[in-house]
Amino acid sequence: MYLTDKNKGLTKAEVESRIKENKINRAVEDQFKSNWQIIAENTFTYFNLIFAILAFLLIIVQSYHDLTFLPVIIANTVIGIVQEIRAKQVLSKLNVMNEAEVEVIRDGKPDSLPIDQLVLDDLVILKSGDQVPADARVVAGEARVNESLLTGEADEITKQVGDELMSGSFLVSGEVKVQLEKVGKDSYIAKLTLEAKAMDTSEQSEMVRSINRLIKWVGILIIPLGIALFTQNYFLNHLPLQTSITSMEAAIIGMIPEGLYLLTTVALALAAMRLARRQVMLHNMKSVETLARVDTLCVDKTGTITEPVMAVDKIVPTAGVKNEALETLLQTYARNMPMENTTMKAIKERYSIGKGEKADNIIPFTSVNKYSAVVFKDFSLISGAPEMVLRDQFENFSREIEPLTDVGYRVLVFVKYPKPLKDVTDKLEGKVEVLGYICLNNPIRKEAKNTFTYFAKQGVDIKVISGDNPKTVSRVANQAGIKNADRYIDAQTIGENEYINAVKKYTVFGRVKPDQKKKLIQAMKTTGRTVAMTGDGVNDILAMKEADCSIAMASGNSAAVQAAQVVLLDSDFARMPKIVNEGRQVVNNIERSASLFLVKNIFSLLLTFIALIAAVTYPLRPSQITLISAFTIGIPSFFLALETNHRQIRGKFIPNILARAIPGGVTDMLAVGVLMLTSELLHLDHQDVATTATMLLIAVGLLVLYHISKPMNTYRVGVILASLAGLIFSIAFLHKLFVLQMISFKAVFLLIVLFFAEVAIFGWLSKIAEGIREILIKYSQTGSKTTVAELKEAYRKGIDR
Template identity: 25%
Template sequence: MIVWVDMVRTQETRPWHALEVTGLVSVLKSNTAQGLLDTEAAHRLEVYGQNRMQSGKKEHGLFIFLRQLKSPLVVILALAGVVSFTFGELGDATIVGITILVNAIVGMVQEGRASKAFARLQERITHKIIILRNGVEKLIDASSVVPGDVLLLRAGDYIPADARVLVAEGLRINESVLTGEWIAVDKSVHALSEHTPLLERVNMAWAGTLVEEGTGRALVVNTGAATEFGKIGQLVVETQKTKTPLQQGVERVARLIGIFVAFVIVGVFIIGVVRGEAPREMFLTAVAVAVAAVPEGLPIAVTVILALGMERILRRGGLVRHLMATETLGSTNIILTDKTGTLTQARMEVSEVVTGIHVLDPGEEGPVEGEEGNALALKIGVLTTDAIVENPEADVEAWVVRGSPAAKALLVAGARAGINRPELMAQYPRMDFLAFKPERRFSASLHKVDGAEILYVTGAPEVLLDVASKLYVNGKIQKLSPHKLELLHQKYESASRAGAHVLAVGFKEGRGLEKKEAHPRAFLEDLVFVGFVGFHDPLRKDVPEAIASSKQAGLRSVIVTGDHQMTAQKIAQEIGLVATDDRVMDGAMLESLSVEALAARVEGIDVYARVLPHQKLKIVEAWQTRGMVVAMTGDGVNDAPALKRADVGVALESGTDVAKEAADIVLLQDSFSILVHAIEEGRVILDNLRKLLTYLFATGFTEIVLIGGALVLGYPLPLFAAHILWTNLVHEGLLNFAFAFEPKEADVMRRRPDPRGADIFTPEMWRIILIVGGVTSLVLLGLFISLYHQGYPLELVRTMTFAGLATSSLFFTFSLRSLRRPLWAIPAFSNVFFLISICMSIGIFALAFAIPSIRALLGLVAIPPLGLALLVLLGIINVLAIELGKWFFVRRRLQA
């Protein structure tokens, strides 16, 4: 549980990005040169509270344990145990008590791992920060920051609160925790339009983000829960996890069983009163029916199947944090995937170098190494960066570069083209340097070249095109005519539309950098334009194949990203999504729609761009409203609410701790294909769960019909509660687990997933349950009545009935290894554990007769040879009945 300090109520909510500095100071009653006085800061701390979240008490393990006892199935078993104990049936009561205890412990362990997401959120803003107080720089705890404080920002600082930027000296802030995009944002000090979208408010510094480069000052406007970071935390708190299809299905069946048992018990007493039966006999009959109706081995067997499935998913690269998510994966039909890091490699790479010759003669192409203009463009890019390679002796791909992603990409591309930066710097000594600033939007480096001073420039294309007067083409300098300028603009716009991040490069004769603070037009006059350098975040190689595989499996993939529309649209089209303009929606449009209105349109949208955290949550809920089981991938703090709300939240291993704690599954490699493999394993798990449920409920139905039939016909109980519990828990226990090891069916990734709300119990399962239960129970009841009327001792008759039930359950497990294929089409040795389980179950069955204490507890006697032959015949009849049912109800429908 999380308790948020209530600061939103007392803090101003204004368009801080649209106010001039004088207006900011007036509203916040601060001083940008001196900061707040200590006394005023202390007063505001009392008014607004600390800049943090307060964690409530964790739920005690005892309450988690007691919650496991609320299930209708557990209540039925508990009542049966109490009745057995009351009438002196200590054996039955003991076995029932142990069953309840074991299942409760399993449930507690499964649920008991509390999420640490909120602690991770707190850690990100719990640190020291430098601020101005009383005109003096002070180092204080981030929790003491208040609105009106002036932050001093330096590279490596985490920003503790939302703040308006006052001074930006090359200030670049990594906002990936909020946006999911890894490229740092250049910060500006100028006021913006009031309607500027949140992700484009470049004059704001957001809580929880990281200063990557430069220095600056910022005025705190909101703290704690009032920050954008805090709002994400509130969404995480308020977001409720939906129940899995398995949980919903089992709960529905549990309610039906509870109602059924209640009616049966009432019926038992009515029949007993009419016949004048003793109360003890009526109670013991009721106990037997109740125990027969409850699949006691279900919780443990389900947990084992899910746990083994979890191990298989781990071997394929996915770490499952919440056990029930393994089953939900099998029901997934919508994948909402982040772009950066999941579909792409989350790094910047030079994808294209376009120089004058390519623009004037589009057919002229050449490799980077061989084309003079391309080589010059890369040389300029390498010379105009101040990035540092910390391990130059390493392979180029392993370089650790201190600088911007674009700088690293330029250095790597240059190295691949044979451009060695240290050698280049020695050949052309640097005389002066002008670092990139958001206000300038270019960097410049002055070098000595063959006795002359040459100024090399890299910057925003629109800036360089605005000041260029000449064009470098094939080693010659030409005048840049209006027509050529128009062609260059068209090329730039085309590359941008294709999703590339573009820089321009040029040079001019230098005369020192004494004008370096001047306007670019004055400073860069007579610039020779060389060309464009295009960057992109390369697509992961395995993604297109994984997308194609997921389509074949009936899965729909949708991109949800904070990146720009054109970039996201291009990636979507590369991986095989339609993603035409009418199938792309941006955050502004998304904001205007309610969940219900969005739900009516989601089928027609392939890409959501410039999306905010609460909008991701809206997309998840819209698809769920449409009846879909949703998997959501993400890696940032901004993804946490949607990861928690999704049916399956999937975080990346390289993501934030907050995202991992909110997720159900963590991909140990940042690869979309691992998610598709995990969904495949989820379908195998779902198949095996259905086989297990069919087996358990077929056995339970057999026991109910057998006991109920004897009761209605006026015969003694054919089985006691101890017989049923021994069969369900001990004899069949290993067989339950054997289903977990069943290999995948050949068509598992060619089926369409189940719709949301679909019962885990399919119609085919119920038909097989009815066939098995009906045939087995009628044969056993006939055997019981026949032997009873022939005058055999009741102990022998019950022993034969008990043994018949055990034998039948052994035989029909062979058929239930596949609900879609005939027995003879199932490879005999594909599940070795199944064969081992059969042998061990036979051994356990024999031990029940061999060990005196167990034999006495169950009231067993020796079975004659003819009786053993009858048991085998009964097993064969069961198998034939199941195969007939599978052919008639399942395989015939699949072939249609």
């Protein structure tokens, strides 16, 4: 460690020397991928390799018509690369603009720098709320530090000159000057910053996790099935090499959801970009989907329901204390206390003017003690939470305090303690002399009532978790229009095994300590709730990390902002409905699009098994699969994914898409299976069967497209008509490209019969699938308590839909 001057810090030359030696506080890896990484990850994929092999085989057998899938694959890859790079650029600009900064001393002058521009041996000044940017040692001052991000324990530790500070911890109170000892890859911050900014892969949203699982299993199946089909066609059925390969490839292409993952990535990227333009930064794009599924939103009173600013509205002296005397003592108290939090800032703004005796010592506020004090030779002046300061005396003064809290004030008691406190660990003992009460308030945010009304209509429960008096919080919550705001509890009365019952019964939780916030979130998740947590202070971080989705106000401290998945850059809580709606649009539209993709995959998989079992040839060609995919899946999916869709999400991702996809896939399989069987009896040639099968699949594709687009509107009708027009044009003018021909009279007759059968079968299967989906939703909501009658009712509702 280089011993810099405690007042001057490093010189410019010393800083440049450390930069050249790469002793910079920069993480080993960045949150964002490089452009080349994005290009490589989108290009060199498993399925792109499969498509490359399939294309090579078609070129070998000179079946060039069947290479029509290649432009689609190339377009998918290019679109994915462009959209991901654009999203990265937008988000990285926001990230730089809102990067955490700390105060550093260089050449004897203070300056504010982003934490990744600090170098080894820098002198840094840290204040209450600051996150320690790198491993350091205290060279001046004293502070209380929370190391919960490192140890998981919420205990606050006093750090004095010579003590070590670990990166990732944060200051709860006090101010210190530190010298950085380990930076960059040698520091814990390289790991902690990444963990705070981005979810781990195990924390992926349900939708992305389900799609990954789906693609994984498809990837495993296609290789053995492809080999089996080719072996049967070429060696057992003795078909020509070209026919064997094209038949096998049509089946494999039909099983690959080639555009699904791309569509999901693009939809999430576009949502992140739209939110960025609305001053909302996502540390991970997938968090927007998680927030869309949230059914419980936990908020703090200050900064969320109310404005983050606080002001002293009035002071109320107790009996026997004159107002002038109380103000004089408050001036003495305010003059000595540092401006360490918003409460102290409000007190100092009103009472710092005037003279007062200089204190011998200062006891900073901590979230554990919930009071602060200035210490003189024979006594201490204390202000803080009445319950914590008065203790056994609280009942004697509750009649004076309750009328103040009932009108919404945050009340601090101001007392004279007959002993000089030594430090924050020195417990209050005996009685105190109550001098008066400091009445503070935060104005209700103008947009708060509309925001909470929106969430109530959407079925999202609001839980208010605050360190303030529960009565005060309850009244403020009621003024903001929060449902059941009159159900409140003092968190100090909750037993260790009573948290689950408490979260079920109460809406407002007051006097909550940091570790209790985490326990409340855990209890809500235990009851099956999807929980979002908003916060702006260091005392919120444990709960934010525990929640399914965390939202921070940019006006809060840097540690909370770094820990959150979603950051409101303008600290405007009214943006929350827009964020939820963005997530719903992504999930609803991807669910709809995924259903279209799966119809083809289910059909092709089932028909492949039938072909293998019955030892018959797969009837379609790759170019025909491409035609069906383009106009009944790919193109409509892309445009439907752009549509505004804020419908409330019901059920789980996989059951939802299967309920829509299985009827279409099974209908396709039955129709084409019957066609293959009857073709032998009617003596239809292979081209007749292929063209007729293509027409049947197009018909079912349009039926599925219509079904999942209900209720219809102008936009959806336009998408369906455009797809139909594209199909008619391709069949009429590009029939040679897609290997389509005029079919015989017998094939036309069979096509008409099977079409009407398809309509009936698809309608019947869709009703059954929707009924089963309603049963699953009902069961997931009520679990084992669901009665047979309720299940029958859920099924009936599904059938009626």
